[in-house]
Amino acid sequence: xxxxxxxxxxxxxxxxxxxxxxxxxxxxxxxxxxxxxxxxxxxxxxxxxxxxxxxxxxxxxxxxxxxxxxxxxxxxxxxxxxxxxxxxxxxxxxxxxxxxxxxxxxxxxxxxxxxxxxxxxxxxxxxxxxxxxxxxxxxxxxx
Amino acid sequence: xxxxxxxxxxxxxxxxxxxxxxxxxxxxxxxxxxxxxxxxxxxxxxxxxxxxxxxxxxxxxxxxxxxxxxxxxxxxxxxxxxxxxxxxxxxxxxxxxxxxxxxxxxxxxxxxxxxxxxxxxxxxxxxxxxxxxxxxxxxxxxxxxxxxxxxxxxxxxxxxxxxxxxxxxxxxxxxxxxxxxxxxxx
Numbered sequence: 034x035x036x037x038x039x040x041x042x043x044x045x046x047x048x049x050x051x052x053x054x055x056x057x058x059x060x061x062x063x064x065x066x067x068x069x070x071x072x073x074x075x076x077x078x079x080x081x082x083x084x085x086x087x088x089x090x091x092x093x094x095x096x097x098x099x100x101x102x103x104x105x106x107x108x109x110x111x112x113x114x115x116x117x118x119x120x121x122x123x124x125x126x127x128x129x130x131x132x133x134x135x136x137x138x139x140x141x142x143x144x145x146x147x148x149x150x151x152x153x154x155x156x157x158x159x160x161x162x163x164x165x166x167x168x169x170x171x172x173x174x175x176x
Numbered sequence: 177x178x179x180x181x182x183x184x185x186x187x188x189x190x191x192x193x194x195x196x197x198x199x200x201x202x203x204x205x206x207x208x209x210x211x212x213x214x215x216x217x218x219x220x221x222x223x224x225x226x227x228x229x230x231x232x233x234x235x236x237x238x239x240x241x242x243x244x245x246x247x248x249x250x251x252x253x254x255x256x257x258x259x260x261x262x263x264x265x266x267x268x269x270x271x272x273x274x275x276x277x278x279x280x281x282x283x284x285x286x287x288x289x290x291x292x293x294x295x296x297x298x299x300x301x302x303x304x305x306x307x308x309x310x311x312x313x314x315x316x317x318x319x320x321x322x323x324x325x326x327x328x329x330x331x332x333x334x335x336x337x338x339x340x341x342x343x344x345x346x347x348x349x350x351x352x353x354x355x356x357x358x359x360x361x362x
Contacts, residue, residue, distance in 0.1 A: 045343035047319060054325045054336070082351050084361040086319055089304060090297040091213035092222050094204075094229070102204060102233050107240055109195035 034060040036068060040075050048080030185250040193241040207251065208233065210321060211258050217316050218262040220301045228261045252327055259313065259331060266309070296357060303353035311346030314339055 034042075039061060046053040050061045065072045183189075185207070191199025211232050215225035235257055236250075243250070304312050310332060317328040318339070329339040351358070 041340075041344065044347060045340045046325075047347075052319075052322070079347075081358055081361055082347060082354075083319070085296075085300065085354055085357060086315070086350065088296050088361075089217050089300045089320065091209070092216045092225060094208050094212055095226070098226050098230055099204065099208075101230060102208070102237075103197070103200060105234055106197070106200040106237050107192060107195040109197075 034064040036064070036072060039064045039072050043075050043079045047083045048076040048078070049083065050076070183245065183249045183251075186245055189240055189243050189250050192237070193243060204233070207254060210251075211254055214255065214258055214316060214321055215262055217301070217304060217320060218259075218312070219265060220305050224265055228258055228265065231261055232258045249327075252323070252331065255317065255321065255323065256331055259317075263309075296360070299354060299357060300350075303350055306353065307346055307349055310334075311342050311349065314342035315346045315350070318343055 034057075042053055042057060042061065050058055050065070053061060065076070185203065188199045188203045188206070192203055208229060212225055212229045215228040215232075216222060219225055219228065232254055236254060239253075247253075248256070304315070307315070313332055314328065317323045317331060318325065321328075323331070325336050325339055329336045332339065332342070334342070
């Protein structure tokens with residue numbers, strides 16, 4: 034690496050060879066070893082600018098920002114056991130629902146069967162089938 | 177300077193994707209200050225820097241569950257998102273300034289007090305803000321963020337040779353703008 038190239042690289046990457054592009058560092062250190070006084074002064078001048086640049090203001094995150102980011106972060110997914118527990122609860126609910134519907138349907142069927150029995154009895158006694166429970170009660174009272 | 181091998185954030189990112197709060201905290205500890213510093217130095221505005229950092233990480237949280245190793249390193253991806261958000265804000269700011277010229281603030285030296293830390297910081301911030309956009313981004317990505325030259329060049333969409341030229345010109349301009357402060361750091 035020539036002294037001019039060394040100076041170009043220092044002007045771009047600063048006074049610390051350890052921060053230069055990795056593939057150039059070895060050659061740069063060899064050049065510096067060959068001319069420690071001249072190239073050392075080049076590095077020192079750039080290091081002054083590096084220190085000044087380091088004083089550019091930064092800032093730290095405030096608690097409110099951290100809180101918002103923690104709150105918005107992905108939440109834990111449910112574990113397999115929790116998943117199975119949820120599935121079991123869902124199935125239980127489904128079974129209870131089906132059972133409830135079945136009971137309801139069965140009650141309706143029973144009512145229809147009762148009405149059918151009434152019709153058969155009415156026919157047997159040659160009576161018109163009562164339209165409503167009230168009529169049936171009225172007829173029974175007449176008897 | 178960051179090496180360009182395996183992504184050091186990958187394990188943490190996988191933890192974030194699974195909703196592990198410890199991983200979220202560690203990733204924020206490691207990366208939020210860097211992104212906040214980049215945004216602050218690009219925008220020279222603490223409130224806007226917080227907004228950009230927040231938006232950058234909200235996008236990261238969306239990406240985390242489906243992050244695929246082997247694409248960009250996560251830190252590079254964060255820098256790309258933050259850089260683009262800052263560019264958008266600077267563009268909008270320029271449009272506003274063109275429509276309504278702002279009050280001129282003199283960031284120059286003001287005597288002995290100019291050497292106080294906060295004023296030096298203000299001078300450096302003003303000098304950075306006065307650089308052409310690409311030179312400012314090159315200095316921030318390489319010097320302040322410590323990105324490798326290939327990584328920084330890719331973020332800027334230029335060759336490593338062009339990056340070197342941007343850095344050289346940017347540093348020369350900074351040296352000229354801050355010449356009176358150079359003694360203070362020797």
